[in-house]
Amino acid sequence: MPRIAGTALLSGHGDLESTVTALDGGNGDPAPLLGDPLTAALHVARAALSGDSPDQVILATTKGDLPRWRADLRASTGTGAGGPAWLASHIAAAFACPGFAVSAACASGPLALGVAARGILARRWRRVLVIGADRIDDFISEGFAALRAIDPARCRPFDAHRAGLRLGELVAAVVLETAEIRDGLFLQGWAGGMDANHLTGPTRDGSGLARTLHAALARAAAAQPALVIAHGTGTRYNDDSESLAYRSVCPATPVTAFKGLLGHSLGACGIAEFALASVIRRRGRTPGCANLQQAGCAGAITVLPPGVHTLAAGPLLLANAGFGGLNGAVVLGDLPAKPSSSTTTPRRASWVRLDGRGWRRERADGSAENGTWNEPGEGDTLPRLSARCVLGHVDATWGRMDLSCRALVALGHLLGPLPSASAIVLATASGSAASDRLHDQAVGVGAVDPQRFPYTLPTTPIGEASIRLGVRGPGFSVHGADPQAVRELVYDLLRDGIPGVLVAWIEADRPPHTAHAEWWTG
Amino acid sequence: MNESQQRLAQHLISGLNLEDITPADIDPQAPLFGEGLGLDSIDALELAVIVERQYGVRIPNMEVGKQAFASVAALDSFIRAQPPTAANAS
Numbered sequence: 001m002p003r004i005a006g007t008a009l010l011s012g013h014g015d016l017e018s019t020v021t022a023l024d025g026g027n028g029d030p031a032p033l034l035g036d037p038l039t040a041a042l043h044v045a046r047a048a049l050s051g052d053s054p055d056q057v058i059l060a061t062t063k064g065d066l067p068r069w070r071a072d073l074r075a076s077t078g079t080g081a082g083g084p085a086w087l088a089s090h091i092a093a094a095f096a097c098p099g100f101a102v103s104a105a106c107a108s109g110p111l112a113l114g115v116a117a118r119g120i121l122a123r124r125w126r127r128v129l130v131i132g133a134d135r136i137d138d139f140i141s142e143g144f145a146a147l148r149a150i151d152p153a154r155c156r157p158f159d160a161h162r163a164g165l166r167l168g169e170l171v172a173a174v175v176l177e178t179a180e181i182r183d184g185l186f187l188q189g190w191a192g193g194m195d196a197n198h199l200t201g202p203t204r205d206g207s208g209l210a211r212t213l214h215a216a217l218a219r220a221a222a223a224q225p226a227l228v229i230a231h232g233t234g235t236r237y238n239d240d241s242e243s244l245a246y247r248s249v250c251p252a253t254p255v256t257a258f259k260g261l262l263g264h265s266l267g268a269c270g271i272a273e274f275a276l277a278s279v280i281r282r283r284g285r286t287p288g289c290a291n292l293q294q295a296g297c298a299g300a301i302t303v304l305p306p307g308v309h310t311l312a313a314g315p316l317l318l319a320n321a322g323f324g325g326l327n328g329a330v331v332l333g334d335l336p337a338k339p340s341s342s343t344t345t346p347r348r349a350s351w352v353r354l355d356g357r358g359w360r361r362e363r364a365d366g367s368a369e370n371g372t373w374n375e376p377g378e379g380d381t382l383p384r385l386s387a388r389c390v391l392g393h394v395d396a397t398w399g400r401m402d403l404s405c406r407a408l409v410a411l412g413h414l415l416g417p418l419p420s421a422s423a424i425v426l427a428t429a430s431g432s433a434a435s436d437r438l439h440d441q442a443v444g445v446g447a448v449d450p451q452r453f454p455y456t457l458p459t460t461p462i463g464e465a466s467i468r469l470g471v472r473g474p475g476f477s478v479h480g481a482d483p484q485a486v487r488e489l490v491y492d493l494l495r496d497g498i499p500g501v502l503v504a505w506i507e508a509d510r511p512p513h514t515a516h517a518e519w520w521t522g
Numbered sequence: 523m524n525e526s527q528q529r530l531a532q533h534l535i536s537g538l539n540l541e542d543i544t545p546a547d548i549d550p551q552a553p554l555f556g557e558g559l560g561l562d563s564i565d566a567l568e569l570a571v572i573v574e575r576q577y578g579v580r581i582p583n584m585e586v587g588k589q590a591f592a593s594v595a596a597l598d599s600f601i602r603a604q605p606p607t608a609a610n611a612s
Contacts (some may be wrong), residue, residue: 147567148584200564386542396560399541450567451538 001336002120002187003179005127007275008047010040011170011262015047019170020279023261023287026306029154030168030263037065037133040171041091045129048173048275049095054129056119057099059088060112062267062322062457064101066135073437078510080429084458085480091131100481104192105322105459106231108132109270110216110330111476114190116176118492121340127177132271136167140266142443143453147200149235155264157232157257157289158239158303160296165233168263172272179336185278188315188333189220192423192474194466195325200454201237202321206244206299211472212327213249213319219496220331221338225253226314227286229273231321232257233264238321243299250317256304260290270320270328277316277332284311323454324463326475340495344522352414353516354407356380361414371414381513385410400451401464402434403508408461411504411517412469418519422500423473423493424462427486430510431458431479461506473498494522523550527598534594537572538565550594558593566591573597579604 009015012031013022022028033040041059061084063069068082080086084101092099104111109132116128144150144165151164176187193215195208202208217225228250230242246255258273265272280286288304295303315333352361356377362368377383385406387398390413401409408426412418435455442448454460462475474493478486483505490501504517523531523545531545534554538561552558555566563584569591570581579601581587590600 146571198562388542394542394547396538396540396543397562397565399539400564450571451564454564 001178002117002176004174004185004187004278005052005177006048006050006175007173007278008044009170009172009272009275010044012168016275016279020276020287023258023290024308027291028261030166030261033169037135037171038087038090041131041133042094044171044173045091045131048175049129052127052175054095054127054175055097056125056128057088057092057095057097058112058116058128058130059084059091059099059101060108060130060132060267060271061087061101061134062103062105062108063134066139067137070139070440073433073440083431083479085429087133088480095129100485101479102476103267103459103479104326104328104476105324105457106264106266106269107320107322107326107328108267109274110190110318110320110328111192111474112271113174113187113274113330114192114328114474115489117187117190117337118340118496120176120178121337122492122495124488127175130174130176130271131171132268133171134266134268136169136266138443139440141167142448143439143456146448146450146453151234154291155234155260156291156293157230157234157260158243158255158295158297159292160294162234162236162239164235165259166263168265170262170265170268170272172268172275174271174274182336185281185332185334186336187330188335188337189216189222189331191215191219192328192476194327194463194472194475196466196470196472197325199325199460199463199467200323202241202325204241206241206248208325209242209245209319209321209327210248212329213245213317216329216331217317219337220315220333222315222331222333224250224314225317225331226312227316228253228255229277229316229318230255230257231319232259232289234259240298243297243301246301247299254302254304256286257289270318273318274330274332277318280311281316281332285309286311323457324459324475325466326459326463341497342495344495346491346494346520346522349519349521350415351516351518352411354382354410356382359414382407382508382515400455402432402455404428404432404434404506405455405461405464407506407508407515408465408504409468411515412465412502415502415517415519416469418469418471418502419499420470421473421498422471422502423498424465424471424475425486425490425501425503426459426462426477427481427503427505428458428477428507429479430507432456432460434509490520494520526602527594530598531594533572533576538568548594552593554591554593573601577601
């Protein structure tokens with residue numbers, strides 16, 4: 001376990017089979033996907049489930065139903081409609097089971113698969129429906145354009161002349177189940193990790209992603225994979241960094257990438273690539289890297305040219321990387337994953353709460369400390385949490401952070417110092433709404449700020465905290481899960497060998513304007 | 523800091539959201555990126571937008587940006603070395 005019980009995909013090129021056929025055909029561009037994400041998600045969910053019922057839905061997404069979320073932001077009564085939690089709960093309602101969203105920017109897919117796998121190993125769930133869905137509109141396209149990350153010609157991952165990504169919508173579903181039988185394909189390994197380096201750029205030497213690749217292969221008890229399905233966005237920095245990671249981790253393994261033809265589908269891409277990987281492993285042949293003319297990257301790796309290639313035996317390694325320096329990797333193979341440790345007893349060592357006047361920190365031994373802000377907020381509303389207030393000195397990159405980011409960094413500082421291998425989990429419903437609102441106002445009127453766009457993700461506070469606290473374990477956000485369900489995910493991480501988890505609940509932008517966090521160790 | 527450097531520093535502070543920093547805190551000769559003021563490459567992209575919006579000077583790519591953005595003094599000289607165009611803003 002966890003055994004792959006079903007997969008489905010819907011892209012502008014058609015269903016899973018038609019999309020594989022399009023990839024086999026070689027070169028091409030992303031095709032538009034019509035329809036709202038909820039309808040499309042339910043369609044792929046039913047196809048992947050083929051009549052079975054899930055007992056848990058996990059949505060991998062960055063923004064959910066973005067046009068609906070934007071309309072909600074503009075409404076004075078903002079209820080969070082359209083956001084990740086909203087979309088997850090609406091998908092789950094169709095199957096009468098609980099559902100929440102897991103986000104890790106463009107690495108949402110592998111992190112969501114890891115959450116599902118750990119819950120199955122803990123025997124909390126028997127059959128999990130993991131959906132990848134994101135809606136792409138001018139909010140996204142103008143943001144990436146402002147970052148100068150879009151190739152005006154076509155997306156050419158790992159090509160010497162690549163000049164950026166292309167966006168492409170799709171939805172995908174993977175059903176994972178407990179299985180006593182050893183027959184079939186399995187999610188054999190998973191890992192998350194953070195660069196703790198830069199908010200939008202990967203580590204130049206690929207070392208951040210390499211650590212996550214090593215961890216996923218170790219979890220899978222696999223030495224060398226038969227194929228790497230790369231993130232391959234087609235930007236100069238991403239592909240250089242990725243090539244160096246593969247060069248150091250699995251230098252003999254051929255590499256392919258699908259974003260040339262499919263485009264970058266943000267939080268959905270990891271689930272789509274995993275669904276494609278299951279077809280590829282079953283038939284023993286893989287499409288090469290669409291639009292590649294002349295491979296040219298910093299790391300000397302074998303990039304498969306467009307066309308169909310026969311695969312060696314062995315597992316497939318898939319990786320994704322996202323804003324915040326959030327990385328994820330999974331291994332798909334024909335062996336069940338090793339069980340998690342059952343001997344770890346999760347222990348809440350300390351916890352801290354922020355309010356308008358200051359903070360209060362308590363420890364498991366019964367001791368407690370208080371602090372007051374030198375610039376308090378009005379009533380219980382959180383103050384602006386300036387750098388001087390939180391760090392004790394001014395900081396040139398502090399001013400671009402919204403209150404959610406500041407609150408998570410402050411919580412981390414108050415609970416720290418944290419071991420480098422710690423995880424960060426952020427539970428939030430309002431997410432990046434403050435930054436989203438400002439970016440939304442600039443879209444369509446030629447006023448998009450490159451500095452703002454990276455903060456329009458609910459996981460950006462995690463990236464900021466990772467960079468500022470030097471924390472490099474898995475990082476993801478959870479949307480639409482109650483506090484006890486979030487703590488279950490923390491216990492899963494600890495039983496899976498993560499030494500400590502900082503888990504925070506932050507609603508800085510909308511009532512109840514709260515921020516608190518707990519530090520758990522194994 | 524001379525008057526045009528002062529004005530540029532003010533544009534940087536408001537455009538880059540440099541919270542609690544005043545023009546007097548910025549050494550015109552100090553590096554803007556890394557050690558020095560401590561900006562990063564996201565700020566570099568924003569800085570290109572600021573220079574275009576405020577001065578009508580386009581930074582074609584980040585290779586040019588890297589030279590131009592070395593310090594407030596360097597950026598001020600870079601902007602003043604550009605040929606004046608009808609589209610130039612204040």
